[in-house]
Amino acid sequence: MYQVRSIEGISEISAKDWNHLCGQDYPFLRHEFLHALEASSAVSPSTGWTPCHLLMNEGRQLIAVMPMYIKTHSYGEYVFDWVWADAWQRYGLPYYPKLLTAIPFTPATGPRIGTHHPLNKIVPLFIEAIQALGESFNTSGWHGLFTEPELTQIGKDQGLFTRLGTQYHWFNRQYSDFEHYLAHMMSRKRKSIRKERDKISKLNLRIRCLEGHEIDSTALNHFYQFYQITHLKRGRKGYLNRAFFEQIVQKLPEQLMLCSVERSTEVIASALFFKSSTTLFGRYWGATEEIDGLHFETCYYQGIEYAIRHGLQRFDPGAQGEHKIARGFEPVDTWSLHWLAETGFQPALTQFLEEEHQHIRAQQDDLRTYLPFHKNTHSQED
Known part of the structure; x- marks a missing residue:
């Protein structure tokens, strides 16, 4: 009953159908934003971003969409995996191309799947389709960047690697x-x-x-x-x-x-x-x-x-910048999901992510001590 297919450009689906599933409040998942990237050729095979968006049907009804790209480099992503690419190369394997679900050049956490169905029903079907596409395109894996908490947890439950990062946001x-x-x-x-x-x-x-x-x-x-x-x-x-x-x-x-x-x-x-x-x-x-x-x-x-x-309620000023702490921007978690086709890297990757996670948590705790607020001011964690 469920079918997943890929399209080679956002123009292959109407703005009405895409936005019906994605909504129009979060600006970066809107059809208009993604179409502007492609129509202007900022996102194209020539720039290393080949659109490969996923559409899911239940029978004849379109029930879910997800932006996806075939990447031939790691620029414009803001979740840095150059070390991973180097490790693949030293192992004698190509890291590129890879599959990527992200908003190009936009390190902003938000929805990455548009659907009115429960995500825990949709995500396993998309993962299965991604792994099949990864094999057919001979990619090293798939990465979902700046994923919202619900999708991150479901991906983790499905056996995907999760990676922690930090940004600095202001809360009203x-x-x-x-x-x-x-x-x-x-x-x-x-x-x-x-x-x-x-x-x-x-x-x-x-x-x-x-x-x-x-x-x-x-x-x-x-x-x-x-x-x-x-x-x-x-x-x-x-x-x-x-x-x-x-x-x-x-x-x-x-x-x-x-x-x-x-x-x-x-x-x-x-x-x-x-x-x-x-x-x-x-x-x-x-x-x-x-x-x-x-x-x-x-x-x-x-x-x-x-x-x-x-x-x-919130002001997300963009990636990086510990100097924002002194101006009242608080450390917040960002998350990414990862599936790698080469199982031989899984033990090393697991260790890398655990050590990175511990380091980031310690860094966040330290950074919170530099926040300018009175001690009785509630932090975002509260």
């Missing part, structure tokens, strides 16, 4: 405004943030939060220039091209916010955010000049103020 504890938020901090930490923000406020800059269709072509031109400047400083061009950003501004305006920084009539920096009904996602940033504290103001403090103003 019914703050009325930014000062109310600061009031929950120790005096020294509170003064440090005020000093940091005061430094920017004295520069006579205008900071605006543009939403939806307020993000016009001029604002997008400035942002895209800044986005590429940020990546060129690291010696490479940004993964995403202007065509991608044009499409998401056109197709997902209600889920975008652009923080624009202006000096007189000149735009000098901007940061692009996505949002759901509960969460703000900080994604891309850039500036034409280095101004001490401007990155923190634009990407973090403005995001916190926006989340408070709009009653959002």
Whole structure:
């Protein structure tokens, strides 16, 4: 009764059918977002991302979908497996291609399967299909990145490897405004943030939060220039091209916010955010000049103020960055799932993941001691 097939592009299924199963609140699983990646060729075989999305039918009825890609490298994933690839190579086996379920270039935890059925019914069927596809495509395995807790647990119960990671998120504890938020901090930490923000406020800059269709072509031109400047400083061009950003501004305006920084009539920096009904996602940033504290103001403090103003529960500012701790972003777990076809690596991989898990837990415990809040302030773990 159940059939799973793969398609070679998101355009092979209608936005209506895909979004009916995935919903439209979490922006990165929406058909429009994934289609923009493919239509702009940011995701394509030539960039090492070959779409291979899975569709599940019960009889004639489509009941579940899952994004998936055949990868020929590990760039743009943010769960680093270069050590694994090296081990495969030294063992005389190819690590690439591999199968990947993830949102390209987007390290944001969220749903990875769209369905109205219980996940514990759907996941085993997808795993079976993935393993069959892995064999037919001669891949080293499959990886599911930044999986939500329910999917992570079901995958673990099905015998998949689980891998722990850390990000730093801000949580809204019914703050009325930014000062109310600061009031929950120790005096020294509170003064440090005020000093940091005061430094920017004295520069006579205008900071605006543009939403939806307020993000016009001029604002997008400035942002895209800044986005590429940020990546060129690291010696490479940004993964995403202007065509991608044009499409998401056109197709997902209600889920975008652009923080624009202006000096007189000149735009000098901007940061692009996505949002759901509960969460703000900080994604891309850039500036034409280095101004001490401007990155923190634009990407973090403005995001916190926006989340408070709009009653959002959480602010996910993106991957990495222990410097976020001092500004009230708390360590949170991220998870990934893994299936490897070569069983000979399982003992070594099990040991690697256990040791990494212990190290990350110890690091998280240590990092929480640096949070700026009063001791009686509840942490996210509570």
